[in-house]
Amino acid sequence: MRIRVLFIACLLFLPTFSIATELGSVTERVEETESSGLRDELSEGFEYSMRFLTFGTCQKVADSSQNPNNDFFQIPRYSTELEIRPDLRLTFRRLDLSVKPRMNLEWNAWEDGVREGDTDWDDDWFINEWLARLQMTENLFVSYGRENLQWGPSYLFSPSNPFFRDNGRSNPKREVPGMDFARLVWLPGMSWTISFIANLDEGRQEFRFYEFDKIYALKLDYTGQEAYTTMILSHQESDRNRLGAFGGWTATDALLIYGEGTISRGTNALYPKNADNPFGASMVAVDDEDSSLKGTILAGGSYTLEVGPTLTVEYAYNSPGYSDDQAKAYYQLRQAAADAYTLSAPMGDLSRLTLSRTADPKLRFLRQNYVMFQYQHNNIQDVLNLTFRWTQNLDDSSGQFIYIVEYFVGDHAQLFSIGSINSGSGDTEFGTILDYQWMIGLEYTF
Amino acid sequence: MNFKFQVSSFKLMALLVMVVSGIAFHTKPLIADISPKKILSMADEARGNVEGIEWEIKIESIENGRKQFRTLKIKARDFNSLAEFLLPPKVKGRKLLMIDRNMWFIKPGLRKPVPISPRQKLMGGASNGDIASTNYAGDYEATSVSEDTVNEELCYLLDLIASNKKVTYDRIRYWISKERLVGVKSEFFTVSGKMLKSATFEYGNSILIQGKPKPFVSKMVITDAIVKSNVTTMNYSKVKLKKIPDSTFNLNLLVR
Numbered sequence: 001m002r003i004r005v006l007f008i009a010c011l012l013f014l015p016t017f018s019i020a021t022e023l024g025s026v027t028e029r030v031e032e033t034e035s036s037g038l039r040d041e042l043s044e045g046f047e048y049s050m051r052f053l054t055f056g057t058c059q060k061v062a063d064s065s066q067n068p069n070n071d072f073f074q075i076p077r078y079s080t081e082l083e084i085r086p087d088l089r090l091t092f093r094r095l096d097l098s099v100k101p102r103m104n105l106e107w108n109a110w111e112d113g114v115r116e117g118d119t120d121w122d123d124d125w126f127i128n129e130w131l132a133r134l135q136m137t138e139n140l141f142v143s144y145g146r147e148n149l150q151w152g153p154s155y156l157f158s159p160s161n162p163f164f165r166d167n168g169r170s171n172p173k174r175e176v177p178g179m180d181f182a183r184l185v186w187l188p189g190m191s192w193t194i195s196f197i198a199n200l201d202e203g204r205q206e207f208r209f210y211e212f213d214k215i216y217a218l219k220l221d222y223t224g225q226e227a228y229t230t231m232i233l234s235h236q237e238s239d240r241n242r243l244g245a246f247g248g249w250t251a252t253d254a255l256l257i258y259g260e261g262t263i264s265r266g267t268n269a270l271y272p273k274n275a276d277n278p279f280g281a282s283m284v285a286v287d288d289e290d291s292s293l294k295g296t297i298l299a300g301g302s303y304t305l306e307v308g309p310t311l312t313v314e315y316a317y318n319s320p321g322y323s324d325d326q327a328k329a330y331y332q333l334r335q336a337a338a339d340a341y342t343l344s345a346p347m348g349d350l351s352r353l354t355l356s357r358t359a360d361p362k363l364r365f366l367r368q369n370y371v372m373f374q375y376q377h378n379n380i381q382d383v384l385n386l387t388f389r390w391t392q393n394l395d396d397s398s399g400q401f402i403y404i405v406e407y408f409v410g411d412h413a414q415l416f417s418i419g420s421i422n423s424g425s426g427d428t429e430f431g432t433i434l435d436y437q438w439m440i441g442l443e444y445t446f
Numbered sequence: 447m448n449f450k451f452q453v454s455s456f457k458l459m460a461l462l463v464m465v466v467s468g469i470a471f472h473t474k475p476l477i478a479d480i481s482p483k484k485i486l487s488m489a490d491e492a493r494g495n496v497e498g499i500e501w502e503i504k505i506e507s508i509e510n511g512r513k514q515f516r517t518l519k520i521k522a523r524d525f526n527s528l529a530e531f532l533l534p535p536k537v538k539g540r541k542l543l544m545i546d547r548n549m550w551f552i553k554p555g556l557r558k559p560v561p562i563s564p565r566q567k568l569m570g571g572a573s574n575g576d577i578a579s580t581n582y583a584g585d586y587e588a589t590s591v592s593e594d595t596v597n598e599e600l601c602y603l604l605d606l607i608a609s610n611k612k613v614t615y616d617r618i619r620y621w622i623s624k625e626r627l628v629g630v631k632s633e634f635f636t637v638s639g640k641m642l643k644s645a646t647f648e649y650g651n652s653i654l655i656q657g658k659p660k661p662f663v664s665k666m667v668i669t670d671a672i673v674k675s676n677v678t679t680m681n682y683s684k685v686k687l688k689k690i691p692d693s694t695f696n697l698n699l700l701v702r
Contacts, residue, residue, distance in 0.1 A: 049539050049554065087539070087554060133699075138691060141699060150558035151697070158558070167558050175555055185699060190526075190692045221698065226547040226612060250547040252611040253575065254565040304565040306636065379567050382507060382514040411534035445535040 045091040053173060055416075055441025056080045061112050062435050064426030065331065065338035070113030072341070072355050073433070076120075077111035085175075094135040098145075101127050102175075128204055129178040139187040146178040146203045151230065152246040153258035156314050156372045156391060157364055159296040160244030160260050162215055162234035163199050165364055170402055171418050173441065177204030193221040209356045213237045226250045240264050254304040263295035267320040270361040272329035278347060279336040281329060283357035287320070294320045296364065300372075309377040314370075321368035327396065330366075331427040334358045366429045367395035383408045391430070398424025398431050414443045482588035482604055488627040489620075492649060493580045493663050498523050499653065501662075501685040502532070503577060507570020507678040516569050518542075518577065523690040525581050528700070542574060545695055547612050549574055552700065559697055564614050570678035571643050571668040575614035577680070582606060582620065585613045593624075596631045596646075600624045615642070628661050633671075641671040651685045 057079045061070045082105045089098040104124040110116055131145030150167055152158040158167040168176045180201035186194045197219060202212035217234035229247035236242075241264065248258035267290070270283035287294065300314035322330055337354035340347045374389040387404040401421045408414050419438040424431030494501075505516045517533040531540040539554035542562075550559040564575035586606035594603040601621040608616050617635040622628065626649065633644045650664035663682050670676035693699050 049535070051555070085555070135693075139693070141693070152558070153561045169558065172553070172555070185696075187692050187696060190695070193696055193698055195698055219698075223545050223548060228545075228548055248548070248561050250549070250563065250612060252563075253547075253614045254563050256561055256563055258561065302563070304563045306565070306642075308567055310563070310566060379569060381509055381512055382569055383512070408536055410536075412536055414536055443536075445538065 042090070042092060047089045047091075049087045050446040051085040051087075052444045053083045053085065053441060054081065055173065055439050057437065057439045059437040060435040062422065062426055062431055062433055064432045065334040066355060066359060066426075066432045068338040068341045070110075072352075072359070074110070074113055074115050075434070076108035076115075078109045079106060081106045096133040096135070096143075097131070099127060099130040101125075126204060128175055141183075141185040143181075143183045143185075145181065147181050148176045148178045149181060149197070150176070152260045153248045153256070154246075154260045154298050154300055154314055155312060155374060155389065156298060156300075156316055156370065158246075158260060159262045159298060159316075159364065160230070160232055160246045162217055162232065162236070162242055162244060162262075163197075164205075170420070171439070172404065173416060173418060173439070173443070177206070179203035179205050191223055193219075195219040195221070209360045210362075213239060239268055240266060254306075255301065256303075257301045259297070259299045261295060261297035263293050265293060266290035267294045267362075269320045269363045270357055271322070271326055272333045277350065278340070279333055279350070279354060281333045281336075283333070283354065283361060285362075296320070302374075308380070309375055312372075312374040312376065314372040314374075316365070316370040316372075318363070318365050318368050318370070320363060321395075322363075322366055323368070324395070327367065330358065330361075335427075365393075367393055369394035393424075393429050396424065396428040398422070398428035400430045412444055412446065414445075416441055416443060482591050482602075483583050485602055485622055485627060486586070486588070486604070486606075486620075487583035489622050489629045490580050490583050491655070492628040492661050493647075494520075494522050494527070496522075496653065496655060496687070498690040499685065499687050500690070501651075502683050503529075504681045504683070505569050505572060505577075505678060506681075507572070507676075509570050509676045509678075510673070511675075514569065520577065521690050521694050523695075526695045527577070528694055529577055541700065542568075542577075543695060543697065543700060544574070550697060559700075564612075571670050571676060572678050572680065573614055576666075576668070582618070585609060586618065594621060596621045596623075599630065601630060626661060628663075643671050644669050651682060653685060653687055 059075065059077065061067060061075050067073045084103040085100065087098070087100050106122045106124070108120050110118045127146065129146050129148060131143055131147060133141055133143035135141050149163055150158065150161065152160050155169050161167070163179060164176060166176050179199055180203045182198045182200060184196040188194065197217045199215040214237045215234055217232050219230060219232045221230045222228065227247065227249040230245065232244040234242045234244065242262055243264070244262040246258070246260035248256060251257050267287045268285050269287070271286045272281045273284040273286055274280065275282040296316065296318045298314055298316040300312060302310050302312035304310045333354065337351045337358065340351040341355070342348065343351065370391060370393055372389060372391045374387065376387045378385045380386065385406040389402040391400045393399065402419070404418050406414055406416045417440045419436065420434070421436045422430040422434055426432065500519070500521045503518045503520060505518070507514050515534065516531060516537060519530045519532055521528045525546050527544045529542040531537045541552040543550045543552070543559070547564065549562045549564060551562045552559045562574060564573060566574050568574050568577060585608060587609045588604045589607050590605045592603045594601050601623055604620045604622060606618040606620055615634040616637040619633040620629055621631040623630050628649050629647050631644070631646050634642045636642060645666055645668045647663055648665040649661035651662035652659045653662045662685050665682065666680040668678040
């Protein structure tokens with residue numbers, strides 16, 4: 001309720017502030033006072049934007065053991081959403097304040113599983129991001145707020161980021177939910193930045209199968225004339241230390257080469273292990289105490305053709321990912337759990353517990369070798385953006401095709417369509433959740 | 447007699463020397479006394495390469511009959527610049543950060559900065575590299591310097607070849623006004639010798655550098671080499687020198 005009041009207050013505040021800003025310039029001519037000077041300073045430092053998004057989504061659930069008869073994930077067949085996204089920001093002297101309240105109205109319809117034939121309306125009022133930042137000295141900044149901290153050059157995913165799994169690249173119209181961070185940023189020079197980052201609360205992120213643990217990170221950035229590099233040392237409470245890094249090089253005016261990765265001693269990822277239970281196995285963090293180095297590394301490059309399009313290729317090696325034998329055991333366990341899903345307790349409960357572990361085994365990708373190709377052509381005739389991306393799992397031969405089409409209509413509106421088509425059987429990574437998803441919508445910006 | 451002749455000859459010689467030296471001192475040399483690099487660096491200065499400056503650009507493009515516009519605010523220092531999209535509303539809030547040759551594009555709602563190449567198109571005939579401060583003095587070598595006129599203005603014509611692979615254009619023919627030492631026209635070529643586009647420049651703005659007023663670019667008109675009706679016009683306004691701190695160009699602080 002409080003969020004709704006705050007959201008409405010923000011919306012009301014927008015036009016009021018705009019009118020006050022315009023009136024302010026008239027009043028100034030009449031009387032020069034200190035308060036008008038302050039008002040001018042405030043109005044100059046105030047920025048806002050308002051976006052309305054409405055879109056419809058159609059998706060077909062995959063026939064897979066992870067989601068038997070769509071009873072586990074209960075994914076709707078159709079949905080429509082309306083989202084209002086005002087972004088407000090005030091820069092006043094050394095203080096920087098921003099807030100991004102959101103209102104989401106959603107309608108869903110199910111055609112599969114226990115909710116077959118169901119429809120549902122839902123509204124959600126929340127603040128996805130907010131930030132209060134104080135400039136202590138010219139080169140020292142301290143902040144606290146709900147943020148979506150993203151970095152790194154790669155499209156496929158960002159292994160160097162210890163906080164967020166989703167880098168927001170697969171669907172740019174869906175905002176990544178923010179988490180709560182305290183940050184201290186020090187700029188010893190133009191080329192160097194040292195940041196201390198504490199992730200203190202899960203914020204809007206949902207940890208469906210596990211509890212949130214605080215993460216602390218030290219980040220060191222260097223930006224040179226034609227290259228940049230960053231190292232991130234992080235520690236997760238009740239877990240381990242990780243070292244992440246990324247870097248990029250502008251090799252020519254058209255060619256970018258980059259890499260990103262992370263390493264740690266052992267891993268908290270879950271693996272199928274023989275167990276004395278009706279399924280004969282369970283998901284266990286077998287390498288939790290292992291001191292050997294485990295890591296994920298991604299190498300990529302992009303080239304912009306003279307006629308406009310940019311071609312990108314990325315390869316990722318994910319050493320904690322499953323080998324063929326582990327994958328076989330994983331899918332066998334998942335199938336056993338799926339077969340018992342509709343049984344009563346205790347088998348039904350064990351099935352749900354097992355499927356929640358197989359759904360999120362704490363791996364960004366399930367297997368070890370991936371390659372991604374992307375064709376991107378923006379600003380075609382200054383109105384059309386196209387992105388086509390193919391991701392191939394080299395170990396189980398499943399793949400995912402993503403397209404993003406954006407078309408500007410006039411100065412305010414954009415039509416968009418975003419979709420994905422997954423190839424592979426139900427016992428492959430990309431064939432597990434959806435066969436396809438198709439979204440079409442309109443974004444209107446004031 | 448001989449003596450008289452010698453005296454007359456001496457006078458004649460002296461007169462000749464005076465006339466020649468007088469001409470020499472009162473007309474500009476055909477080819478500049480200053481080096482091509484110096485000419486280029488002075489021309490660069492009038493296109494953004496100064497210690498802390500801010501301006502707005504209104505870009506209007508006509509491409510295959512379709513008109514579009516963008517308004518951007520640029521904050522620049524040396525070869526670093528931050529371009530913020532102000533208008534139209536559909537692109538408001540987008541940012542383009544250029545730290546020397548590194549470039550990132552930031553979209554509101556998509557928090558992850560995307561590294562991009564200078565070659566990527568910004569709008570119409572303008573590439574990302576076209577709105578950045580120019581560093582022709584550092585990026586190009588003049589293979590020849592000659593003279594030409596542009597709109598009846600006497601110019602140095604410099605044939606520039608890229609000194610590294612990291613620049614947007616492999617070759618530029620650059621006309622620099624002899625009197626004002628600002629670039630007034632350029633032609634951009636690929637490595638195969640194909641002309642991509644041409645541009646003309648106007649300098650209606652003025653900035654103070656070390657207390658002296660210096661011309662600053664006010665208009666750049668880019669014309670496509672193949673489809674001549676595809677024209678992109680960049681109007682520069684609200685130019686002001688100001689201190690631009692390091693934090694302006696910092697990705698950790700920029701994405702909000």
